[in-house]
Amino acid sequence: MAVHNAEIAEIFETLADLLAVRGDNPFRIRAYRNAARTIRGNSRSMAELLAEGRDLSELRNIGKDLAAKIATIVDTGRLPLLDELSSRTPKALSELMKIEGLGPKRVKVLYEKLRVRSLADLERALRRGKVRELPGFGPKTEQMISERLERFAAREQRWKLIDAEDVAEPLVRYLRDISGVKEVTVAGSYRRRKETVGDLDVLVTAAGSSPVIERFVKYDEVAEVVSQGSTRSTVRLRSGLQVDLRVVPQVSYGAALYYFTGSKAHNIAVRRIAAARKLKLNEYGLFRGDERIAGKTERELLKALRLHWIPPELREDHGEIEAARRGRLPGLVTLDDIRGDLHCHSRATDGHDTIEQMARAAKERGYDYVSINDHSRHVTVAHGLDRKRLLAQVRQIDRLNGRLRGIVVLKSIELDILEDGSLDLPDEVLAELDFTVCAVHYRFDLPKKKQTERILRAMDNRHCNILAHPTGRLINERDPYAIDLERIVQAAGERGCILELNAHPDRLDLDAEACQMAKEKGVKIAISTDAHGAEDLRFMRFGVDQARRGWLEAGDVVNTRKLRDLRKLLART
């Protein structure tokens, strides 16, 4: 069984935690963490790279030593260094460090003085009031750990972007109304448009006299004030979402926005560039000695560092800084580039609007075309279309297109890929359509090899044009089914199949890494909403955000093309 990148990253992260508890060289620890991040964020699997004979030390943050350790893990599934270390420092200490407020130093004290080596041990020590007696601890720290242990046990998951927006937008309006407040921006992973966010980082510029912090902690939705200083405050809202507010002077707005947008790894890398130029970068600006030389806007800041503009979606330290230095950043796809939607349902199956309503809504968005992709017969719960009903729908769309002006409705289907990889309707029926979107909707539990072969076989059919929601994951609800995505992307390229980036905020499937992999292999992407009603067409922007995170340009996305060009891309020989 091939070792996954996530498992290798996990081993390095655990190792870093244990080294930290032991008080090892902090830079060595950081090296392990950086390597873990590189591995986790790589679209190619380490096991496969090794199988191809690639030298892993070509990867950033991976040197000779770690390349050898990765090879060991891939070969044996273990790392002797971690085994040796965990015989002296229990692995579970790494788990304890995941509790907010517990870092290596406190965990070390807890372990050495109270023999705390598990969450259960910690809970017992807290209950007995032992923790407050430790040096450097006290009743407040004990209380803090107690609350956060409870929260950790409940394990709140990250928020979907769309849900975070529902919380963030009214909060931003509230903050804008406070006297003296000038700019209010939600930064952090929200601004980078990650598919999920852990908390909200809100940046405010305000006059010195503004009561913004005082008013912030009194916001109606605040359940708990976690911290409150003069420039920074953290609260937990009733919804459970945590919000960090930072107040900076206007002259620092760009530097602060840059800093609080992150990612952390990106910031560290940019600060290193500043340091290399004998400059200091912090959230207040870019400084030469005591003199602020930039910081009012992000553009000014980047210019002073001789970097091209880096869109927030790319700020992950995944090669964007090097590209910005050389002026080689991609011109990312935008919502304005999108000319149509290639995955929409109608009332004929589980949608709730008519084909005509969908078409008019698409036209209103400025689209040139929209396709109707109702389910095929296998999806009985959605009253999937059989041959007869599909052909009737085809004729209905022909008539509609005769009437409609300024929008073309494309005849399509969301066709089930059956368990054996065959398609749910016969070829001669599919030939009546402009194209098909094919998808797996059942038997998510097949072993990886079988599931992969099922999809590969479906793609062998020349009527299979677009593979919908390729991994089947539902954010926070369902993991991707087991597939060899790299093989599927490769096969899509060879067969002229297009991969869907499903823009539905519950799916966002493909993820950013997979988009990058598709781009590298020259496979085209369709960004589609999977709309089940006219109002769902608005989800397109989430798909575009995700595509941008995956470095996609308009040329990589088929539904930025004019209809004539789109038809050429959809034609398989």
Next chain:
DNA sequence: GCCGTTTTCGGCCCGACTGTTTTCAGTCG
């Protein structure tokens, strides 16, 4: 342990807040 506009050794991002302190350590982002 990695890395090179400081280039094969000697660096490695930087500031705010809290609690336990009496000048600072720990943690976080």
